[in-house]
Amino acid sequence: MKIYVMRHGEVESNVKNQINGRNEDGLNNNGIIQAQNKREEVNSLNIDLIICSPLKRTKETCEYANNKNIPVIYEERLMERDSKSMVYEFVENIDNDIWYDINKEIVYKDSEGFKSVIDRVYEFLNEIKEKYTDKNILLITHGDVCKAIYKYFNKDIEMPIYNFEQKNCEIIKYEC
Helix, strand or coil: EEEEEEEEECCHHHHHHHHCCCCCCCCCHHHHHHHCCCCCHHHHHCCCCEEEECCCHHHHHHHHHHCCCCEEEECHHCCCCCCHHHHHCCCHHHHHHCCCCCCCCEEECECCCCHHHHHHHHHHHHHHHHHCCCCEEEEECCHHHHHHHHHHHCCCCCCHHHCCCCCCCEEEEEEC
């Protein structure tokens, strides 16, 4: 089984270096181009199934990148962190040691903690590894979920997880 992970295309809050969270902002023009430019790569991966976050920016990325009509399932556990009152906060105002603390369910007043993100993403990955053992799957998701997936497949990493960054529309392959 191969799991490919693609982060959504660029949105304006990425350009402004703001926290996205669970807003319904769509791709900007550059994000549309990024997703369209991934068609050939997605076609070459022999994907059996796409599992996508149901937020607008990931759905749009999927629509632009999936020109072979690969079946798509929408999965809430792939949604970005529920950052509530921190949506559109500037990233430089966040203390990464708090934001990515793997022991906290809630951070910064009411935002979903990274522990919660890890818990739901790990549960999801364990489930798809059992359910789709002979399939190649593309996950289309968000920055913090990409970090949790990276941590899942690289449990022994020494660096702080906030040092890992998956670029917009970058695809990373993991083997199970």
